[in-house]
Amino acid sequence: MTDLSTADVAAGGEAxxxxxxxxxxxxxxxxxRIGCVLVALVALGGVLGAxxxxxxxxxxxxxxxxxRGVGIGHLFGTDQFGRDVFSQVLQGLGVSLEIAALAVLIAxxxxxxxxxxxxxxxxxxxxxxxxxxxxxxxxxxxxxxxAIVTALGPSILDSAIAIGVGYVPxxxxxxxxxxxxxxxxxxxxxxxxxxFTRSRLLFRHILPSVAGAVxxxxxxxxxxxxxxxxxxxxxxxxxxxxxxxLGEMVSESxxxxxxxxxxxxxxxxxxxxxxxxxxxxGDGLRDAADPRARTR
Amino acid sequence: MLLGIVRRMLSMALTLFGVSVxxxxxxxxxxxxxxxxxxGVSAGxxxxxxxxxxxxxxxxxxxxxxxxxxxxxxxxxGNLGVSLASREPVSTLVGQPLLVTLELAAVAxxxxxxxxxxxxxxxxxxxxxxxxxxxxxxxxxxxxxxxFVIGTGLVTFLSSTFHYFPSSQGYVSFLQDPWLNLQQxxxxxxxxxxxxxxxxxRTTRAAVLEVSGLNFTRTARGKGVSTQALVWRHLFxxxxxxxxxxxxxxxxxxxxxxxxxxxxxxxxxxxxLLVSSINNRDFPVVQSVTLIFATGFVVVNMLVDxxxxxxxxxxxxx
Numbered sequence: 001m002t003d004l005s006t007a008d009v010a011a012g013g014e015a016x017x018x019x020x021x022x023x024x025x026x027x028x029x030x031x032x033r034i035g036c037v038l039v040a041l042v043a044l045g046g047v048l049g050a051x052x053x054x055x056x057x058x059x060x061x062x063x064x065x066x067x068r069g070v071g072i073g074h075l076f077g078t079d080q081f082g083r084d085v086f087s088q089v090l091q092g093l094g095v096s097l098e099i100a101a102l103a104v105l106i107a108x109x110x111x112x113x114x115x116x117x118x119x120x121x122x123x124x125x126x127x128x129x130x131x132x133x134x135x136x137x138x139x140x141x142x143x144x145x146x147a148i149v150t151a152l153g154p155s156i157l158d159s160a161i162a163i164g165v166g167y168v169p170x171x172x173x174x175x176x177x178x179x180x181x182x183x184x185x186x187x188x189x190x191x192x193x194x195x196f197t198r199s200r201l202l203f204r205h206i207l208p209s210v211a212g213a214v215x216x217x218x219x220x221x222x223x224x225x226x227x228x229x230x231x232x233x234x235x236x237x238x239x240x241x242x243x244x245x246l247g248e249m250v251s252e253s254x255x256x257x258x259x260x261x262x263x264x265x266x267x268x269x270x271x272x273x274x275x276x277x278x279x280x281x282g283d284g285l286r287d288a289a290d291p292r293a294r295t296r
Numbered sequence: 297m298l299l300g301i302v303r304r305m306l307s308m309a310l311t312l313f314g315v316s317v318x319x320x321x322x323x324x325x326x327x328x329x330x331x332x333x334x335x336g337v338s339a340g341x342x343x344x345x346x347x348x349x350x351x352x353x354x355x356x357x358x359x360x361x362x363x364x365x366x367x368x369x370x371x372x373x374g375n376l377g378v379s380l381a382s383r384e385p386v387s388t389l390v391g392q393p394l395l396v397t398l399e400l401a402a403v404a405x406x407x408x409x410x411x412x413x414x415x416x417x418x419x420x421x422x423x424x425x426x427x428x429x430x431x432x433x434x435x436x437x438x439x440x441x442x443x444f445v446i447g448t449g450l451v452t453f454l455s456s457t458f459h460y461f462p463s464s465q466g467y468v469s470f471l472q473d474p475w476l477n478l479q480q481x482x483x484x485x486x487x488x489x490x491x492x493x494x495x496x497x498r499t500t501r502a503a504v505l506e507v508s509g510l511n512f513t514r515t516a517r518g519k520g521v522s523t524q525a526l527v528w529r530h531l532f533x534x535x536x537x538x539x540x541x542x543x544x545x546x547x548x549x550x551x552x553x554x555x556x557x558x559x560x561x562x563x564x565x566x567x568x569l570l571v572s573s574i575n576n577r578d579f580p581v582v583q584s585v586t587l588i589f590a591t592g593f594v595v596v597n598m599l600v601d602x603x604x605x606x607x608x609x610x611x612x613x614x
Contacts, residue, residue: 135314138597139590142552143570147322147586150574227442231556234444235571247444254448254560258456268445276440 025288032284035219038277042093045270050094054087058244069262076266080256085266088244093270095156095239096246100225102160104167108218111171112210118172119179120202130176133169141166145228149237156239163228167221174217175210182206212289219282223275230271246271301602308598315590316371320364323579371587377580381573386584390566392469394588397554397565399470400488403481404550407489409543412496416539419497420504421527431497438494443553447487447560454483467564484561488553492546499542503535510534536607544600551589 026032048054055075062082070077076085118129136144148162182188183206191201232238233247246267253263370377376386415431422428455461462479470477507513508531516530555567562568566585573581 131310131314134311135318138311138315138594139318139586140548140552140593142549142555143586143589144318144322146555146570146574147319147582150577150579150582151322151324230442231444234556235559237574250444250448254451257448257452261452264445264448264452268441268449271442271445272440275442276436279440 022288026281026284029284029287031280032287035277035280035282035284038273039281042270042274042277043097045090046093046097048094049087049090049092050098054084054090056084056087058087058091059083059242069260077260077262079252079260079263085249085263088249089246089266089270092244092246092249092267093274095243096226096229096271096274099156099160099163099229100222102157103162103164103225103229104218104221106161106164107167107221108171108214110164111168112175112214114168115172115175116179116202116207116210119176120183120198120206122183126176129172133172136166136169139166141224142228142231145232146235146237149232154232154237154239159229159232159238162232163225166228167224170221171214171217174213178210178213179206182209212285216282216285216289219278219285223278223282226271226274226278300605304598304601308594311594312591313368315594316368316587317364319583319586319590320367323583324360324363367583371584376584379573379578379581381576381578381581386580389581390569390584390588393564393566393569395469396467396563397558397567399481400485400554400558400563400565401547401550403485404488404492404554405543405547407485408492408496408546408550411489411493412543413500413539415493416497416500417504417527417532419501420508420531423501423505428501431501434490435494435497438490438497441490443487443491444556444560446490447484447557450483450487451560467562480561480563484557484563487557487560488550491553492543492550495546496539496542500535500539503538504531507531507534533607537604540600540603540607544597547596548593551593 026036049058060083062078065074065078065082068074068078068082074084074086076089078084079088114129114133118126144166145162148165149159152158152162188201188205191205196205229238229245230247230250233245234251236248236251238245238248249267250264250271253260253267257264367377374387376390378384379386379389382389411434415427415434419428419431451461462476462483467480468476513526513530516526521530554565555570557563558565558567559571566588570582570585573579573585
């Protein structure tokens with residue numbers, strides 16, 4: 001037995017370090033580590049913001065404390081109405097993450113299903129789905145989101161749909177390729193010979209093999225969705241006013257930033273940290289899923 | 297070769313047809329009647345006959361499929377409909393902004409390619425030295441910082457530190473005052489180009505590094521080809537396909553990005569027109585502008601495909 005397993009490793013070429021869990025494998029790559037830490041920070045901020053645990057009430061105005069600089073009482077300073085920028089950033093981050101997560105959930109579910117159908121069933125189903133993704137690719141995603149938000153409205157679910165739709169074709173492409181290859185893989189053929197049903201083959205044998213690629217893509221999609229949400233709210237198409245949103249804060253800061261730079265810096269830092277975090281986490285996931293494609 | 301081009305044209309036409317269907321369906325999800333929505337409160341004062349006449353004029357009221365084909369038909373013949381907000385034909389409304397956006401996109405693309413290929417080549421030729429580190433740093437910044445943050449920061453910095461905001465006296469076309477026009481275009485274009493440049497830089501660096509590890513590069517170096525010829529004729533040309541692909545992909549982001557950047561720098565381009573039409577619920581304009589953006593993107597992608605056959609003779613046979 002021992003001989004056999006060492007022979008396997010030798011035949012596989014370079015011996016990749018084995019990790020008991022995914023988490024260990026992600027932590028093993030430098031980008032993955034940075035990504036984990038940043039995403040944990042952002043997620044913590046978002047959860048605190050969404051559940052209303054902020055140093056000051058986000059909407060509370062205090063004229064006496066208007067335009068305070070960065071300090072101990074106000075971590076990111078205050079805006080022209082004396083609202084605490086840090087608290088608003090936390091709240092905005094909560095909304096942002098909620099929309100982004102919903103959007104990626106929608107895009108991931110629809111796209112993965114589409115990719116599986118296109119790869120597994122083949123023929124005209126595949127032709128129709130691939131043609132449809134070509135069409136979706138032809139419309140720049142942010143414009144598609146703008147058009148959908150125009151039609152649906154700016155609520156959280158509507159924004160999530162608008163942002164998610166643009167990312168569906170990417171999931172379709174990412175899933176279809178591996179499924180096409182797996183359809184002819186030996187273990188799937190064996191299953192077919194054993195008389196497994198189509199759905200068992202799909203969900204028990206093929207889907208788990210695609211899960212890694214989907215997870216990588218989901219992480220990258222989250223980064224994109226946060227950017228897209230911020231862009232929409234920057235253009236005034238985000239959630240309606242009482243709720244703080246990161247893009248809108250950036251847009252409002254443009255008249256203040258020359259004298260109060262922190263009104264621009266606060267929301268910008270939140271967006272940048274979130275985007276870098278999810279991108280790096282995606283890198284880490286990729287390394288974990290495919291040790292040959294190590295990022296250096 | 298000819299057959300390939302014909303086939304590509306057909307596939308492009310099919311894609312554009314699909315795009316028009318998607319845009320049409322999305323915007324018709326809009327609840328309520330666009331005509332009454334555009335009139336606001338005064339819609340309640342209309343008689344049935346007036347309402348019917350208006351609906352007929354704007355072609356609302358008909359079955360969706362009929363609406364679609366009449367829209368498609370008139371669009372193909374150059375009639376983009378009438379704006380609900382200004383009552384002007386959309387085709388006249390769109391003309392000037394289209395030129396502004398084209399100029400912005402072209403300048404941004406040129407800047408982005410210069411930044412990307414420049415830093416990418418420098419980084420790949422001497423990896424690990426400080427110019428490479430600078431390039432890598434710039435690319436992380438360019439990829440992670442959204443264009444609206446860069447733009448807002450740039451405007452604030454220029455106007456507060458140098459009291460410089462070229463757009464303050466309103467947009468001037470290139471023919472009226474070329475120097476002022478270029479100043480107005482340069483900063484938004486620079487904002488857009490950082491993001492594209494970063495992506496192109498990474499692709500360039502990776503592609504050139506890969507080529508420089510191949511046997512023919514070693515042979516060329518061994519037979520005494522000058523550094524300049526080696527870099528441009530052997531490395532760059534062979535790394536060109538992924539660079540062109542990435543540039544084509546980035547153009548999609550660029551078109552989307554113009555919407556935001558035009559807003560920040562107060563440029564009267566298509567993006568600004570789109571946002572104001574969205575706020576006015578002026579959907580003949582939204583429809584046309586989105587279609588124009590998508591058409592531009594599809595056409596450029598086809599040109600990129602054609603470019604492949606010029607750059608890389610191996611792709612010609614297919």
